[in-house]
Amino acid sequence: MTVENASAAPRIWRKQPFIKNPLTRWGLYTAALIYLALAVSTVPVNWARVWEGLDRGWRFVQGFLVPDFTSRWGDILIGMQESLTMTVTSTVVGILISVPIGIGAARNIAPAPVYAICRGIITISRSFQEIIIAILFVAMFGFGPFAGFLTLSFATIGFLSKLLAEDIEDIDESQTEAIGATGGGWWQVVNYAIQPQVMPRLIGLSLYRLDINFRESAVIGIVGAGGIGATLNTAIDRYEYDTAGAILIVIILIVMVAEYSSGYVRKWVQ
Amino acid sequence: MPIKKSEAGAPVWMHRTPKTRLLMWVGWLALVALFVFCWQVMTKDTIWYFVADAPRQAADIGSRMFPPKLDYMNELWGPLWDTINIATLGTLLAIVMAVPVAFLAARNTTPSIRFVRPVALFIIVSSRSINALIWGLLLVAVIGPGVFAGIIAIALRSIGFIAKLLYEAIEEIDETQIEAINATGASAMQRLDYGITPQIMPAFAGITVFRWDINIRESTVLGLVGAGGLGLKLQASINVLAWGQVTTIFIVILVTVMISEWVSAKVRHSLI
Numbered sequence: 001m002t003v004e005n006a007s008a009a010p011r012i013w014r015k016q017p018f019i020k021n022p023l024t025r026w027g028l029y030t031a032a033l034i035y036l037a038l039a040v041s042t043v044p045v046n047w048a049r050v051w052e053g054l055d056r057g058w059r060f061v062q063g064f065l066v067p068d069f070t071s072r073w074g075d076i077l078i079g080m081q082e083s084l085t086m087t088v089t090s091t092v093v094g095i096l097i098s099v100p101i102g103i104g105a106a107r108n109i110a111p112a113p114v115y116a117i118c119r120g121i122i123t124i125s126r127s128f129q130e131i132i133i134a135i136l137f138v139a140m141f142g143f144g145p146f147a148g149f150l151t152l153s154f155a156t157i158g159f160l161s162k163l164l165a166e167d168i169e170d171i172d173e174s175q176t177e178a179i180g181a182t183g184g185g186w187w188q189v190v191n192y193a194i195q196p197q198v199m200p201r202l203i204g205l206s207l208y209r210l211d212i213n214f215r216e217s218a219v220i221g222i223v224g225a226g227g228i229g230a231t232l233n234t235a236i237d238r239y240e241y242d243t244a245g246a247i248l249i250v251i252i253l254i255v256m257v258a259e260y261s262s263g264y265v266r267k268w269v270q
Numbered sequence: 271m272p273i274k275k276s277e278a279g280a281p282v283w284m285h286r287t288p289k290t291r292l293l294m295w296v297g298w299l300a301l302v303a304l305f306v307f308c309w310q311v312m313t314k315d316t317i318w319y320f321v322a323d324a325p326r327q328a329a330d331i332g333s334r335m336f337p338p339k340l341d342y343m344n345e346l347w348g349p350l351w352d353t354i355n356i357a358t359l360g361t362l363l364a365i366v367m368a369v370p371v372a373f374l375a376a377r378n379t380t381p382s383i384r385f386v387r388p389v390a391l392f393i394i395v396s397s398r399s400i401n402a403l404i405w406g407l408l409l410v411a412v413i414g415p416g417v418f419a420g421i422i423a424i425a426l427r428s429i430g431f432i433a434k435l436l437y438e439a440i441e442e443i444d445e446t447q448i449e450a451i452n453a454t455g456a457s458a459m460q461r462l463d464y465g466i467t468p469q470i471m472p473a474f475a476g477i478t479v480f481r482w483d484i485n486i487r488e489s490t491v492l493g494l495v496g497a498g499g500l501g502l503k504l505q506a507s508i509n510v511l512a513w514g515q516v517t518t519i520f521i522v523i524l525v526t527v528m529i530s531e532w533v534s535a536k537v538r539h540s541l542i
Contacts, residue, residue: 015464020472036362037413039355045418048488053413060412085312092305127524131491137510140327145312219401222495232404236411244408248400255399 056241063241064248072235072243078252079231082145083217086227090149091210096173099202102164103190109168109176118161119262125158134220145226152213152220159212161206164198171197200269207262214258218251331513338521339514346503346522353499353526356492357485359426365478367472368429372436379440379466390433397430402488406497420497424485430493431481439473440466476538483534500526 021024069076104110104118133154137147171194179193221229228247235244271426273281286294325386373379375390405423451465493501500519507515 015468035358038408039359042351042360043355043417043421046414046416046487049414057412060408081311085308088308089305089312094299127527129491131471132504132523133493135333135504139331140324142317144316146316146321149312213426213477215399215401219403222403222407229404233407234503238409239411248404252396252399263412 035198048116060117060245063243066242067246067249068240068242069246072231072240074230074249075234076099076228076243078245080230080254082148083214083221083227085212086109086145086148087154087214090152091156091206091213093149094205094209094213095160096152097153098160098164100155101238102161103168105161106164106168108171108173109190109194111130111188113194118165119196122158122162122165122232125154130155130216130220131223134225138224139197143224143226145219148220148225148227149216155216156209156213158207160205164202167201168194203269204266208266209254211258215255243269282304284504294480306307314513319534333425334511334513335517337514338510338517340518342515342521346500346519349357349493349498349500349503350522350526352420353489353493353501354486356417356424356497356499357482357490357530358422360421360489361428361482361485363421363425364428364432364481367425368432368436371429371433372440372508374463375433376440378443378445379462389471390437394433394437397426398434400427401431402485402492403495405496408490410496413495415498420489420492420499423497424489427488428481428485432477432482434472435477436474439470439477443469476541479534479537483530487527487528 017025019028101121102117104114105122106116110118128150134147134151135153137150141147141150175193175197176189179189184192217227218229218232221227221231222233224230228251232244232247232251234246235241274284276282279281281369302339371393372468373380374386375394377383377387380387380390405426407421409419409423409426435482448461448465451461456464469534489501491501491504493499493503494505496502500523504516504519507519
């Protein structure tokens with residue numbers, strides 16, 4: 001916005017820059033520019049191959065628009081069955097294990113050594129991606145949904161325990177005190193003062209994790225841990241783009257249904 | 271408050287009414303039944319011999335993984351650079367595509383709620399439902415293996431994430447500032463530039479850095495499907511059962527992820 005009569009009011013208002021210190025600002029811009037130039041120059045792009053692939057990409061788009069559900073329907077069904085059962089069992093087992101760990105990792109109710117151990121477990125579980133854990137579990141337990149189930153349970157522990165522990169740390173202490181004042185022991189405090197406060201959020205987080213576990217179950221099949229990901233991988237390897245399109249549509253639909261229903265349940269619980 | 275009369279006639283406090291208790295009991299029973307059913311279906315083809323054998327396998331792999339083969343590090347600098355490039359360039363590419371989508375999806379800036387908004391929301395949903403690895407799988411088949419496929423995969427996955435959080439931020443802006451800009455006789459572009467952008471800028475920077483952090487994580491494993499970066503080396507090492515090299519790669523991934531997490535936490539902290 002410039003002022004109309006510049007001679008009467010010589011000062012011109014300018015927008016504030018996003019980063020105030022000019023030295024940091026220009027330093028950051030230059031560094032970003034140098035990095036970009038370096039990065040782009042080291043990315044090898046085989047344009048001939050890309051050009052060739054566009055035709056294949058177009059066939060994939062066609063496969064997505066005209067999906068073929070019928071010819072591999074049996075495989076899709078088995079993959080979906082594995083993915084869904086894996087999702088349910090791993091979420092349930094994950095919750096069962098993560099509740100005690102979550103309680104143990106809450107600073108306000110757990111003794112220091114238990115706190116340290118539980119935080120350690122959470123850190124280990126959170127530091128690696130599902131797919132890397134899946135590789136290890138497939139190497140140990142063999143191919144198939146059992147390895148996937150273990151992977152997802154393991155990943156659930158880190159996610160759920162951490163959020164549950166943070167939630168327990170944030171509770172209203174007066175209720176704990178009230179139960180303590182009636183002579184309630186540790187168990188009674190957890191059961192009557194803490195559990196009612198964290199339950200709505202625990203249910204919400206569990207549903208959210210169910211959702212995540214399904215999405216992940218579609219991926220870990222790529223490394224052999226069963227589920228719809230394995231079916232998808234096979235379909236793409238066979239260049240059956242119409243079947244791959246069908247599988248992707250099924251995944252998107254289930255994810256959407258899961259997201260909406262879990263959002264609805266969460267609203268209802270809270 | 272649910273109360274039960276004791277035998278002496280004195281009221282006894284109960285946590286729940288009998289009806290709620292029955293309903294909860296049925297709910298839990300249904301959950302257990304579902305779990306048992308799913309367990310049966312899932313494990314019907316499981317070879318229990320392999321499962322029983324797992325501790326021995328784990329000990330075996332564990333003994334091969336240590337000590338890590340640290341001189342393998344010399345071969346990892348290149349892939350590490352690629353991994354960071356995949357995440358960063360992918361995020362930048364995603365921003366370019368996500369910002370218009372976000373403005374089209376936000377209720378207060380979209381040109382048409384009935385026609386344009388659903389299309390933008392559909393783009394967001396389909397981008398979000400498909401994991402970067404699946405995008406990678408598709409793109410490697412379409413445009414060939416390599417870093418370029420990884421960048422596009424990360425970008426396609428990030429559009430939905432960035433656009434969703436950004437359009438929510440746009441919908442939450444303070445309308446009075448837009449009105450004030452409007453009152454000066456500003457055009458639509460000026461409204462965007464002076465009214466909306468300054469309000470969403472902190473949120474936008476936070477979202478971007480957060481997604482960049484997630485993308486670093488994802489790009490470390492994108493190579494498993496052939497899309498370049500550290501994952502390629504991981505796949506190669508696993509295929510030849512060189513577990514010492516695998517450990518080295520794990521350490522590199524762990525350190526990279528921790529640094530990116532630290533950077534993102536630092537930046538987001540200074541923004542808020």
